[in-house]
Amino acid sequence: MKKINLSLFVFAISLVSFAQEQGQWSFGAGGDFTAPDANANIGYFATDGLLLSFDFEMGMDYKEEHIHENGETHKERVEGDFTWGGSLRYYAKDNMFVEGGLKMGDGYDDPDTYLAGGVSLKLGFDDKLWFEPMIKYTMPGAEISTEGNNESQSKLGLAWAFRYTF
Secondary structure: OHHHHHHHHHHHHOOOOOOOOOOOEEEEEEEEOOOOOEEEEEEEEEEOOEEEEEEEEEOOOEEEEEEOOOOOEEEEEEOOOEEEEEEEEEEEEOOEEEEEEEEEOOOOOOOEEEEEEEEOEEEEOOOOEEEOOEEEEEEOOOOOOOOOOOOOOOEEEEEEEEEEEO
């Protein structure tokens, strides 16, 4: 219920905005300073200052090496994964934004949700390339509580993105 209320709150805030131009498209790529992943998204400014995005993340297959107590090594293949989701961003004042989103595709019924706040800093290309540092609060949908596994704990951290608008 908290996640639904949070999503409705972010949506309600985003109904009025006049910071970014309607009709612009945007491509972004970024990650989280506290996690070894990266993601990409494509967005559209539905109204001035309201960015609707489709987010996706793809992990590649890799091999992980385990060393047993007897000194033997064992390589295990770890499959890549694909997650997708959507987000809604509202530019509250000039280049400052709040954002909320959902992420699916990790094998669980409940989506992961997040809330972020940050700033878009113009870097170049006629002010179309932006660097976006942000504070991000993630609430995992998975309720896993196994020993030594922090997958189901909420996290507050710093995130970043580069975004190009056209």
